[in-house]
Amino acid sequence: xxxxxxxxxxxxxxxxxxxxxxxxxxxxxxxxxxxxxxxxxxxxxxxxxxxxxxxxxxxxxxxxxxxxxxxxxxxxxxxxxxxxxxxxxxxxxxxxxxxxxxxxxxxxxxxxxxxxxxxxxxxxxxxxxxxxxxxxxxxxxxxxxxxxxxxxxxxxxxxxxxxxxxxxxxxxxxxxxxxxxxxxxxxxxxxxxxxxxxxxxxxxxxxxxxxxxxxxxxxxxxxxxxxxxxxxxxxxxxxxxxxxxxxxxxxxxxxxxxxxxxxxxxxxxxxxxxxxxxxxxxxxxxxxxxxxxxxxxxxxxxxxxxxxxxxxxxxxxxxxxxxxxxxxxxxxxxxxxxxxxxxxxxxx
Amino acid sequence: xxxxxxxxxxxxxxxxxxxxxxxxxxxxxxxxxxxxxxxxxxxxxxxxxxxxxxxxxxxxxxxxxxxxxxxxxxxxxxxxxxxxxxxxxxxxxxxxxxxxxxxxxxxxxxxxxxxxxxxxxxxxxxxxxxxxxxxxxxxxxxxxxxxxxxxxxxxxxxxxxxxxxxxxxxxxxxxxxxxxxxxxxxxxxxxxxxxxxxxxxxxxxxxxxxxxxxxxxxxxxxxxxxxxxxxxxxxxxxxxxxxxxxxxxxxxxxxxxxxxxxxxxxxxxxxxxxxxxxxxxxxxxxxxxxxxxxxxxxxxxxxxxxxxxxxxxxxxxxxxxxxxxxxxxxxxxxxxxxxxxxxxxxxx
Numbered sequence: 001x002x003x004x005x006x007x008x009x010x011x012x013x014x015x016x017x018x019x020x021x022x023x024x025x026x027x028x029x030x031x032x033x034x035x036x037x038x039x040x041x042x043x044x045x046x047x048x049x050x051x052x053x054x055x056x057x058x059x060x061x062x063x064x065x066x067x068x069x070x071x072x073x074x075x076x077x078x079x080x081x082x083x084x085x086x087x088x089x090x091x092x093x094x095x096x097x098x099x100x101x102x103x104x105x106x107x108x109x110x111x112x113x114x115x116x117x118x119x120x121x122x123x124x125x126x127x128x129x130x131x132x133x134x135x136x137x138x139x140x141x142x143x144x145x146x147x148x149x150x151x152x153x154x155x156x157x158x159x160x161x162x163x164x165x166x167x168x169x170x171x172x173x174x175x176x177x178x179x180x181x182x183x184x185x186x187x188x189x190x191x192x193x194x195x196x197x198x199x200x201x202x203x204x205x206x207x208x209x210x211x212x213x214x215x216x217x218x219x220x221x222x223x224x225x226x227x228x229x230x231x232x233x234x235x236x237x238x239x240x241x242x243x244x245x246x247x248x249x250x251x252x253x254x255x256x257x258x259x260x261x262x263x264x265x266x267x268x269x270x271x272x273x274x275x276x277x278x279x280x281x282x283x284x285x286x287x288x289x290x291x292x293x294x295x296x297x298x299x300x301x302x303x304x305x306x307x308x309x310x311x312x313x314x315x316x317x318x319x320x321x322x323x324x325x326x327x328x329x330x331x332x333x334x335x336x337x338x339x340x341x342x343x344x345x346x347x348x
Numbered sequence: 349x350x351x352x353x354x355x356x357x358x359x360x361x362x363x364x365x366x367x368x369x370x371x372x373x374x375x376x377x378x379x380x381x382x383x384x385x386x387x388x389x390x391x392x393x394x395x396x397x398x399x400x401x402x403x404x405x406x407x408x409x410x411x412x413x414x415x416x417x418x419x420x421x422x423x424x425x426x427x428x429x430x431x432x433x434x435x436x437x438x439x440x441x442x443x444x445x446x447x448x449x450x451x452x453x454x455x456x457x458x459x460x461x462x463x464x465x466x467x468x469x470x471x472x473x474x475x476x477x478x479x480x481x482x483x484x485x486x487x488x489x490x491x492x493x494x495x496x497x498x499x500x501x502x503x504x505x506x507x508x509x510x511x512x513x514x515x516x517x518x519x520x521x522x523x524x525x526x527x528x529x530x531x532x533x534x535x536x537x538x539x540x541x542x543x544x545x546x547x548x549x550x551x552x553x554x555x556x557x558x559x560x561x562x563x564x565x566x567x568x569x570x571x572x573x574x575x576x577x578x579x580x581x582x583x584x585x586x587x588x589x590x591x592x593x594x595x596x597x598x599x600x601x602x603x604x605x606x607x608x609x610x611x612x613x614x615x616x617x618x619x620x621x622x623x624x625x626x627x628x629x630x631x632x633x634x635x636x637x638x639x640x641x642x643x644x645x646x647x648x649x650x651x652x653x654x655x656x657x658x659x660x661x662x663x664x665x666x667x668x669x670x671x672x673x674x675x676x677x678x679x680x681x682x683x684x685x686x687x688x689x690x691x692x693x694x695x696x
Contacts, residue, residue, distance in 0.1 A: 277404075
């Protein structure tokens, strides 16, 4: 048995900000049979993650060439792998059976073939909505957890600044930091996002960076005693302003550089003299480096969710056709919280 | 009894490259008596260290305001403290007696009063020339040792790049790295310095950065397998080129940013996207953070010197009057190795 498998691809490499017209939906025939001994698993996708890093894979020349497997380049016409949740339709893998719900590296497509079942995990319990496993309990969550606890090494009472704080990772960093006893300020790009951070997610303060003419002065106002940890999702001027306001032995967890994704000429220009004298540590990281923390992360985060100490903020669009718009919107700041596309209904 | 104590000071704050005319010698009366119970020690200075970081203290606005005591600002007319070696002429401190040789925070002056004997150390043995204690066995040595071993955490076989490699710290980093079994390439600003690194200090390769039109391409040539550790003394374009050539999990030990000292508009612009994807760690540090390693550092380095596994490269000018010229020369790359001024003869 076979299906006609719809997938999203790029028409050409993208340099600069993406537009919906850079993408197209294509169709490929897919056999729903798996070879004996292959360990392959065929998954019908339910929720797929929409993440800004994908843009780096679509460029002609990409820093991500040096990165781990799932960040390799995408050529025009290629299917685009992406983290997501789905249901097994066929499996040659002993750990996965038909109708199991799974999470892992699927794709912006209706069906994904997971070769050898690599990196696939079974969703053991239906305690939380399935979509959570593509966000707060998925790679976004692990990125926040690993980056905050393992890279930043926070101490109770430390002062934490998060940029893109209403985004998929930022909002979780802020929540983890509050639960850890830190003082937390986030910045975001709209009044509604700022309200969300303060009123619903427990940030001590939040501000709209678009309202600030002088980012250094703004951070000085929110951090009169300086910043100990900066969880950086944006790079550029915000990184510069944060370094200027950092305390000695401050740490920057460099998670993303969205200001550079769409314009390679933009560069963060932190004052390296500050970095020396204040003994600041700037650390790039990827979620993949923290996979060994996954089960701890899941059990701790599930417990926080169970007791309403953490909240999942999701922004879900419907249908594979909405993927390009969802992706393009991320760079305009359209999303609030974790951006997902629901490719199919759970009960289909 | 008193003396007329000559000291070097700045006439005005210095922004940009220093000139000898920015400095003057002044004289102040100094009593050679110490108060009972003060623990003060009066030292006749023999060798004083000439270091680029001093320029940051002479600026109007300085990153070093945030730094540890010995890096606080210098006002016009102030005596300028500096690391050095001297002989005790008067002491109220139980650990120091007249005629003891000592090393610590003295000054660009003939005599220094070390309040409470703070940070002063007695030179226990005359096995090595006294000047070594102001350089290879002093703060420069500790900076190289702490920065290389404690900040960069090198493994045998790793590939190490050192900028300003013939300078006071750089040449020692390269020597430590070779002894640790690393592949080491240094850059410097003259043919003679390059020869020194290769022929006398055992660097695998060295190059004159002034001969290179494309620093990224140059580093690619010397590090076909990438850089694991970059010991950065200069910042700016060299930092950018090094980050572009770094391997995953590469480490930058940020020791100095001499390109920024004389021109605050110059900024390193490493690609932060590279920092994320390659999980690079950029760490500012000061020797002061590694004081706990001092006795290990001294014993290990002394042993290397004793067995001719390490070499002290010194560049010594004579007389306090030569301090401004020696200091200004550092920013032109005049010095080879550790720049010192001999303020008085040992036997005076």
